[in-house]
Amino acid sequence: MIATLVAAVLGTLISTSPASAAGCLRWGALPPSSPGDVSELEALEGAVGRPVDYLGYYQGWAARDAFDTTRAGAAVARGATPVVAWEPWDWTGGVNQPEFRLARVIAGDHDDYIRAWAQDAKAFGGRIILRFAYEMNGDWMPWSESVNGNRPGEYVRAWRHVHRIFDQVGARNVRWIWAPNVVSPAFTPLKRLYPGDRWVDLVGIDGYNWGTTQSSWGSTWQSFDRIFRPTIRKLRRITSKRILITEIASTEHGGDKAAWTRKTLRAMGRYPFIVGFMWFNYDKETDWRIQSSASSLRSFRKALSHHRFSCRLRLKARSRSVRRGAPAKLVVRVRPYGGERAHVVLSRGGKKVRARWTGPSPSKLVFEVPARRAARYVARLRGPQPRMRSNPVRVRVR
Numbered sequence: 001m002i003a004t005l006v007a008a009v010l011g012t013l014i015s016t017s018p019a020s021a022a023g024c025l026r027w028g029a030l031p032p033s034s035p036g037d038v039s040e041l042e043a044l045e046g047a048v049g050r051p052v053d054y055l056g057y058y059q060g061w062a063a064r065d066a067f068d069t070t071r072a073g074a075a076v077a078r079g080a081t082p083v084v085a086w087e088p089w090d091w092t093g094g095v096n097q098p099e100f101r102l103a104r105v106i107a108g109d110h111d112d113y114i115r116a117w118a119q120d121a122k123a124f125g126g127r128i129i130l131r132f133a134y135e136m137n138g139d140w141m142p143w144s145e146s147v148n149g150n151r152p153g154e155y156v157r158a159w160r161h162v163h164r165i166f167d168q169v170g171a172r173n174v175r176w177i178w179a180p181n182v183v184s185p186a187f188t189p190l191k192r193l194y195p196g197d198r199w200v201d202l203v204g205i206d207g208y209n210w211g212t213t214q215s216s217w218g219s220t221w222q223s224f225d226r227i228f229r230p231t232i233r234k235l236r237r238i239t240s241k242r243i244l245i246t247e248i249a250s251t252e253h254g255g256d257k258a259a260w261t262r263k264t265l266r267a268m269g270r271y272p273f274i275v276g277f278m279w280f281n282y283d284k285e286t287d288w289r290i291q292s293s294a295s296s297l298r299s300f301r302k303a304l305s306h307h308r309f310s311c312r313l314r315l316k317a318r319s320r321s322v323r324r325g326a327p328a329k330l331v332v333r334v335r336p337y338g339g340e341r342a343h344v345v346l347s348r349g350g351k352k353v354r355a356r357w358t359g360p361s362p363s364k365l366v367f368e369v370p371a372r373r374a375a376r377y378v379a380r381l382r383g384p385q386p387r388m389r390s391n392p393v394r395v396r397v398r
Contacts, residue, residue: 023308023391024307024308024309024310024311024314024391025268025269025274025275025276025277025308025309025311026053026054026275026276026277026309026311027050027052027053027054027276027277027278027279027304027309028052028053028054028055028056028080028081028083028276028277028278028279029041029044029052029054029055029056029278029279029280029281029290030056030057030058030085030247030278030279030280030281030282031043031044031281031282032281032282033057033071035065035068035070035071036068036070036071037071038070038071038074040281041055041074044281044290044291047290047291047297048290048297048300048301048304049301049386049387050304050386050388051078051079051080051337051338051386052075052078052080053079053080053081053276053311053312054075054080054081054082054083054129054244054276054278055071055074055075055078055080055081055082055083056082056083056084056085056131056246056247056278057071057082057083057084057085058084058085058087058091059084059085059086059087060087060088060089060090060091061086061087061088061089061090061100061110061113062089062090062091062093062100064113066116066117066120067117067120067121067124068084069120069124072084072124072126072128073124075126076126077338077339078337078338079312079335079336079337079338081126081127081128081129082126082128082129083128083129083131083177083244083246083278084128084129084130084131085131085134086117086130086131086132086133087133087141088100088105088110088133088142088143088158089141089142089143093142094142095139095140095141095142095144095147095148096142096147096148097142097148098148098149100142100143100148101142101148101149101150102143102145102148102150102151102154102155102157102158103149103150103151103154105143105158105161105162106154106157106158106161108161111165114162114165114166115165115168115169118165118166118169118171118174119169119171121166121171121173121174122169122170122171122172122173122174124173125173126173127173127174127175128173128174128175129174129175129176129177129201129202129244130166130174130175130176130177131177131179131204131246132159132162132176133155133158133159134179134180134181134204134206134246135179135180135181135206136155136180136188136193137180137181137183137187137188137189137190137193138181138184138187138188139186139187143155143158144188145188145192145193146188152192153192155193156193156194156195156196159178159195159199160195160199163176163195163199175201175202176199176200176201176202177200177201177202177203177204177244177246178194178195178200178202178203178204179203179204179205179206179244179246179247180193180204180205180206180231181205181206181207182205182206182207182227182228182230182231183230183231183234190231190234190235190238191234191237191238194238194239197239197241200239200241201241202241202242202243202244202275203235203239203241203242203243203244204243204244204245204246204247205228205231205232205235205243205245205246206246206247206248207227207228207231207245207247207248208227208247208248208249208250208251208280208288209221209222209223209227209249209250209251209255209260210222210251210286211250211251211252211253211254211255211286212253212254213251213253213254213285213286219254220254221254221255221260223260223263223264223267224263224264224267224268225267228245232271236273240273242273242274242275243271243273243274243275244274244275244276244277244278245268245274245276245277245278246278247278247280248264248277248278248279248280249279249280249281249282249288249289250264250288251286251287251288252286252287252292252293252296253286257292257293257295257296257299258293258295258296258298258299259299261290261296261299261300261303262299262302262303265277265300265303265304265306265309266303266306269308305387305388305389307378307389307390307391307392308391310388310389310390310391312334312335312336312337312388313332313333313334313335313344313379313380313381313388313389313390314332314333314390314391315330315331315332315377315378315379315390315391315392315393316330316331316333316393317329317330317331317377317393317395318330318331319395320393320394320395320396321395321396321397321398322371322395322396322397322398323371323397323398324371324372324397324398325370325371325372326371327368327369327370327371328368328369328370328371328375328377328395329366329367329368330346330366330367330368330369330377330379330393330395331364331365331366331367332344332346332364332365332366332367332379332390333362333363333364333365334358334362334363334364334365334381335362336358336359336360336361336362336363336385337385337386339360339361340360340384340385341357341358341359341360341383341384342357342358342363342381342383342385343355343356343357343358343381343382343383343384343385344356344357344358344365344379344380344381344382345379345380345381345382346367346369346377346378346379347377347378347379347380348369348375348376348377349375349376353367353369354367354369355382371395371397372397373397374394374395374396374397375394375395376392376393376394377392377393377394377395378390378391378392378393
């Protein structure tokens, strides 16, 4: 079953570059899950009304867990990309874990496990984004250079060592995302930890609006720009790689979460190199979930309905200016959800002018409409597919 799904969508999985859907942002989530369990994901998608574009989850090294085909397959079944936070540690053991010192990774002590996991990822076949040893600039992970007996320079060497093993087994379907936490003066400088453009495909950032939940360090309510802009500026000095916000969420304490969500999703559109975001949908230190309140969920659903998040439905005019009486040719590209046909409705000025069904696979539909006057066109999905509207396109008549 998984092999069939992978074969069906392998050529159309989400790219690490936004070129295939310029001007749009993809959304994803990290819902609580265990190997083989996607119930929390399904509940979240039902609440939001849209399947994810990225499915994030965690796998540690301590139990020597094999590559999780079930969760990766659940992403593929949605036409989405699995983003695996691959953690060289025992998540129950704190930061001092000699078994997982960077020096031991570099020395090859874990090579057999790394190679087996890489071979399984290659056999899976679909595109995978690997978030290896993330938040490395802080001091709360055993792979951080400031703890666990690690030394300066070892993080980059460990990253490249693991990457080489994937290269050796030919796991070319794996894309590598280097994902620090938002910067702080107390953290290790990002430039010292960056493996280099040859070893990285995407850059991630983890950051949260903690509100007033952390009195021990005086946390305050913060906007998207205040949380992420300092880190983005530092990253753009290091690399021109595209950015995926790999963890983001807000508490309800200290401000209006619904308003924060609306403003945050709008703010992302101001950064053309951001390709999307992944919401940390856990009730953990605080209730980070999208559905932590009815107002938060409503705000998220409304913000996500904007065409900037419609990467699966894009509209383009073959010519933005046509002669009066000549037909305007509009091209709609659709990637249907779940292998189901999609009903595409083309509207002009809010009124339906054409409609067609796609097949179950990604489709390119060409509509010809008479051009009597300048008009604004929008494509929408109807029927069994989640409702979505495309980017608007204006055609002039000369």
